[in-house]
Amino acid sequence: MEVLLGVLAIEPMSGYDLGLTIRHSVGHFWNESYGQIYPNLKKLASEGFVSCKTVRQKGKPDRHIYSITEKGRERLKKWLTVPPQPEIPRNELLLKLFFGEQVPTEILIGYVERMANEHRGLLELLERTEREEIDNNQHYPGAPYWKMAAHFGQMEMRAHLRWAEETLAELKKIASKRRKRSEIRQEKRHAGK
Amino acid sequence: MEVLLGVLAIEPMSGYDLGLTIRHSVGHFWNESYGQIYPNLKKLASEGFVSCKTVRQKGKPDRHIYSITEKGRERLKKWLTVPPQPEIPRNELLLKLFFGEQVPTEILIGYVERMANEHRGLLELLERTEREEIDNNQHYPGAPYWKMAAHFGQMEMRAHLRWAEETLAELKKIASKRRKRSEIRQEKRHAGK
DNA sequence: GGGTGCATGTAATGGGTTACATGATTCT
C-alpha cells in the first residue's frame, strides 16, 4: 500500500510501471504483486491520496498515470514516522536444514549450493544496480538512502555466502561419515550371510 | 504445518508446548501462532499424520499429547525433499529508509539504533542457545543441523550490526548537513527581515 | 484484587498470491 505512495512521490507512473519499478528498486526486500497493486491504486485514488490521468493509446488499453497528492504525501510522511515493527522472516531452507537429519545429506548440499548461486547472482545485481542506477542519480536527494538499502542487501548476501561455504564444508563431512557407516553396514551384512 | 511434524519427529508433545518449542528453537527464522497450531494439529490428526493421547489434569484442561505416525514421517520426508523456493522477505525498516528523504533524519537514526539493539540481543541469545541447548545435546543426531541454522542467524545478525554501524555514521553526516542548511535558511530569513 | 502462566480452542479479519480474462503488438 505505502510503497505505492513512496514510489509515486519520486515520480508519477502507471500501475504496470509501479510493478516494474518496485521489482528492480526495492525488490530485494519488498515486493508487491499486480493483484495487490491495481486494487490498492484504485482505493488510494478513491480516498484522494493519488490522482489519476487517463492516457489513450492505440491498440493497447488506456494507460492510467497516477500522481501522489498533497494528502498522499502527508499520509506517506505519517507512515514513515511510525516505527517499523520487527518481523520474523520465514526461511524455508533453514527449516529444512534444521530437520536435515531425516534426509540424505546430498539433498541438503544441493539446497545450500542452489541458494549460494542465487545469492551470488543477487549480490552481483545489487552491486551493478548501485553503480549504474544510484550513482547516476547522485543529484537526487533520495540517492544516499537508496545506497543504504542496497548496502544492506549486499552485506547480507555476503554473510549468506560465507555461511554457505562453512555449511557446505560441514555437510560434506557429515556426508562422508554417513557413507562410511553405510559401507560398514554393507560389509557386515555380507559377512553375516 | 510441516514444522509441527518436524518437531513432533524429535519428541511428542502438546500444542502448547509446540508453540514454545518452535519459538525458542527455530523462532529466529520461523514462527507459528497458536491460531495456526491448534487447527493444523487437528487436521494432521484427522488425516492420520499424527496420533493424539488425552491426558487428564486437575484444574487445567485436558492435555492433548500428539505423536508423529509412520505416515507422518513419510510426509515429512517427502516435504524435506522438495527444494525450498527462494522467498523475498519483507523488511519494513529498509522500505522506510529507502523513502527516508521525506522525513527528518533523526527518525531514521532512531529506527536503525533500535534495530541494532534488537539484533544485538538476538545475537547474544543465539550464541547462548548454541552453547546451552545444542552443545548439551551433542549425542542427538540432529544437533549438527541445529548448529548450522543457529550459525546462519548469528552471521546474519553480525552483518546487520556492521551495516547498522556504517549506516548510522552516514545518517549522522546527513543530519548535520541538514542542520547546517536549516541554520543558513534561518539566518537568511533574519537578514531579510 | 489483578497480573501472569498454563492450556485449549474458535472466528473474524486482513493480506497476499495465483489464476483467469482480454487483446493488440512485436519478436522468433
Place this chain on the structure above:
DNA sequence: AGAATCATGTAACCCATTACATGCACCC
C-alpha cells in the same frame, strides 16, 4: 504460428494474525 511483452484488471483462494472465550492456579 506461437511466444513474449505491454497493460489492465477481477475473483477465488490460502494463509496468518489477532482477538476473543474459558477457567484454574499461583504470586504479589
